[in-house]
Amino acid sequence: MKSPVFAYAAPNTVAEACSLLADDEDAKLLAGGQSLVPLLALRLAAPTTLVDLRLVPALTGITHDQGVLRLGAMTTHRSIERSPLVQDVAPAIAEAAALIAHPQVRTRGTIGGAVAHADAAAEWPAVLLAMDGHVEVTGTGGSRSISAGDLFMGPFMTSLEPDEVITSVSLPIDGREIWVDEHQRRHGDYGLSILAMTYQLSDGLITDVRLAVAGATGSVTRAPEAEAALEGRAPADSNDAITALAAELSYTSDIHGSADYRRDITTTLFQRALRAAGERSGQA
Amino acid sequence: MTQPAEHVSVQVEVNGRRYQRSVMARLTLSDFLRDELGLTGTKVGCEHGVCGACTILIDDEPARSCLMLTVQADGKKIRTVESLASGREMSPLQACFQKHHALQCGFCTAGFLMSATALLEEGQPTREDIVETLSGHYCRCTGYSPIIDAVEEAAAKEPS
Amino acid sequence: MSFPHSQSPSIAARSIGARVPRGDDPRLLTGRGQYLADIVLPGELHACFVRSSAAHARITRVTTDEARALDGVVAVWTGEDAAKFCEGIVGELEVEGCFATTMPLLARDIVRYVGEPVAVVVAESRYVAEDGCDLVDVDYEPLEPVLHPRSALEGGPSANEELPDNVALRGGKVLGDVEGAFNDAARVIEATFHSGRLSAGPMETRGVIASYDWTSRRLRLWTGSQMPHYIKYCLTAYLGFPENECEVLTPDTGGGFGQKAHIFPEEMLLPLLARELDRPVKWVEDRRENLMTATHAHEQFIDIAYAFDSDARATGVRIRATGDGGAYHQPPWSMGVEPWCTAMVTPTGVYDIPAADLTYEAAATNKTPIGAYRGVGYMAGTLVRECLMDDAARAFKLSPFDIRRRSVVREFPWTNPQGIVYDEGSWLQTIDELERMVDYPAFLERQAALRAEGRFIGLGLSVFVESSGESTAMGKAHDLGGIYHDTATVKMEPNGSVTVTIGLTTQGQGHRTTMAQVVADSLGVPLEAITVRAAESTTYGWGSGTVGSRGAVIAGGAVLRASNVIRTKLVALAASMLEADPADIDLVDGAAVVLGVPGSSVSIIDLATAVYFDQSAWPADFDPTLEATLAYDPARPIFSNGGHAMIVEVAPETGFVTVEKVFSVEDCGTVINPDIVEGQIRGGVVQGIGAALLERLVYDDSGQLVTTTLLDYHMPSMDFSPPFEIHHLETPSSHTPGGIKGMGESGLIAAPAAVLNAVNDALSHTGTVLHDIPITPEQVLRALRG
Ligand code: FES
């Protein structure tokens, strides 16, 4: 279990990184390496060039400005989990970070790496989708912002161009409620089902809801029918939404659980989220 | 290091000693520590980031050395199990492992010790903190509860 | 027949019974352990295997040119190259109805399971060896894979043409009036069980280093084997290395659990490579190889039925145990021992069941060979027996304790229908003690109260008797062949310190400490003065392997016999120096003392010094050899017993099962070191929890192994580890050193049944009863949802 040969470069700027990517179509970016290095060891990935972002300044750091929480792409899960700023403005995000794998992995794994990897059973893509987050990316042709909805194309697939680098992740902090929850068989396992939900609560009613599911489905996905069924309803009045969520997604089967099972436990995650919404509206 | 190359030069500080080496870019940090520096106390149990045996401290934070390329540790401070005893005295944590029979074959032990060391350095962990942190390590021999007991006792002893 | 090496001298327990900390620990805790991968020989090469990607296929071509041409690659061997030296290793079980197979070192013509070695690449580094493997091209012509053991036994294609009807093992016995028992039964409780395919999963994978010196024809082989002397024997038998020039060395070993108690093709290939290439060759298995190709374990399909009379006493049993054996027998244990033991040994357990109809069979399939893993045959056998006991308890509306008390054997010696004699045991007390520990009435109250809140807890019980101290007598008692004995050498130095060498290797069980405790009590020397070497090299002693819960008993017996020779000399010398009767001399606290004469003593150090340097102190005819090597093999089979009770909670949202608490009762006779015994229990029980709730090697319909990483093969982590309450009963054996019995497998033997029973109890309101392990969250959720 040793990586195949590759050439390695650690550029000092994003622009250099982009041109290195442009130079070799089989090049791959290295962020924290917590997903890529095992793939190399298993020889399931065999890039010819590895472009390491660790020397590029300004890719880490967390800021909160004008209702946007901006996380540098190379920010580790651990620093998000422990950031006083995140814990203050969006504690659910800090808690979501703590759901990822184990501390020994969170110290190295980065949000940008996880988003770009687009694992169907990862937490960040679901969080981004539910929050309507964006990624800022730079390529040889310039920079752009991609919304989460436009970014995730399928399991391990994104709309990033081969020469593009994610430089940061932006999450709107706009007073909407955030809820992230997961069923893991053991501490730190990949989620059998991950559910992220954001919504407004006004007068005990849920509005403007965005619901994303990962882990249970072939790729991270929104649940538009469940969202629509929930719109304007009280948390307790959510049977239609629950039925819709069970029906509209295509759940996956593997050795860790059948599609039926994943549907069932996704439903229980949704019910937990709705119970929490009920409690929040009770407190409001 | 802006030109792609199959070999890279790295400088690391390991257990207080500085090393400068030229290594294959694909060399994992665990292989570097074991094969290049002869620090075989760090064990490799899976090479894909699950078992925790290879855990070391990088700039005081626990990390899987099998999930890192050596070059990613360039410029960093590393601590391995070989650093824990001071002089001829085991650390309180190591002593608690012996007292509670928290190791049998010993293959997983270095990883547990390093994660637990970081945990103790951060403050007073609760039993839940211990379980949460050390669940990222497999031990096939002990059934774990003696390890929890050992870390708990070491935490109680830790001057804080 | 009785032999002197079955006689064990008596010993006074002083250090025995104490929680002595392990002397190995500081070394291991500071990173100074030396495991196989830590050993580096000058000039060593690294081997890596090209492994079959097909479950069953004809090899039409193997192309190695590109690999050979790669810079750093030294050699590439295929099946033809290996076959020049060795046709393969032959495996079978020495019982009626077993058919042998020959496992090639590298596959030729046909591959029979995914992961079977097809070629080996030897290179200057493991990295380059893997690069080389990628360049070896193998063309396969697919053959139909045989994947289901029971249908395989009914006919169809063969998994391995050596066994055309796929029957690797078939046999059985009818004992007593089984027909009568079932015809007269008030109730018959029956079920079909499947116990899943497991990996022993030691944290250190397998590995081998071979080094050969042509000038002396000397071969040295490092391997973390549980059976180094057997490996050494195979080096001669299969490869023709002169046995006197072979040395098998066993470094620190990161767990074995039975997986490392086999001979593997890799262990036979590396010596050949080292000899032919004239350089040391090393192979360190990676985790994917370990999951894929190190022996699998425990998988069986079992039909079992018990007849109960109207008093809820078990009166008869019928069992058919079918092993899913994989493509070859893995010597020495074979694919047969698992179902054979389940069928022939375990169905009666601790119960007085007079009639038994026992059938065992093993099918060859296109999967990784089945081998030993802690509790071979016993785990599955205990699972089905104890689970049906709980099913019966529900049927008769008795408590799980009461149903067992109806049938438990109360008088010893006891001979079961299979003819096995149990000299002693605390079988009834185990049940009583567990009932007390769990406080059954309080549990029932709590269970009812929680149920009312929509929470579901359950209690599961499992009691066992375990054959321990694997010996010649044990084999005979079970109609199995096999001669076992181990030697130990005890040597006292002039300063009174003692070096002990045993024939057993250790994989973490603390033998160096427990054996030192035995010697300390025999010779009266302090523990610090004793060094124990545990078969670090086959140059010393003889050992039949660290298997079958035999370590403490067998090594203990050999150590005690050898140290008794030294003791006798010290006593004779002391008697002469103190002018006392040898019968009045005891060795204690570093001195020889005259019993009843305070102040009359001489230190052991002075005695040892006198043996080496002061002839004037010697009595007449004194022989100054302070070194003795003796063998031990107990005269009779030894059985330990015990049980576990577990409380679990099942989560209605997910079907996840959490083990809340484990209560264990263990009776392994005299306990040498409670810390070590309890460590064995906890470790084994958590492995059992893994087997019951998490672990499963899965093949897909084409025979591909799906679970090739630890991301897919889930072992218990710390959050799966329950708190334990452990109670020791001590029913000493009348014929082992100090009365000790083996217990290394008990945790895994009985834990899965306790988990399954506890889950079924938690689900009892649903009417669902589960009979397969691992229990999936999905099954539990289904049951809860009705
Ligand atoms: S060896 Fe690194 S986690 Fe297993």
Ligand code: FES
């Ligand atoms: S002590 Fe053996 S794996 Fe932990």
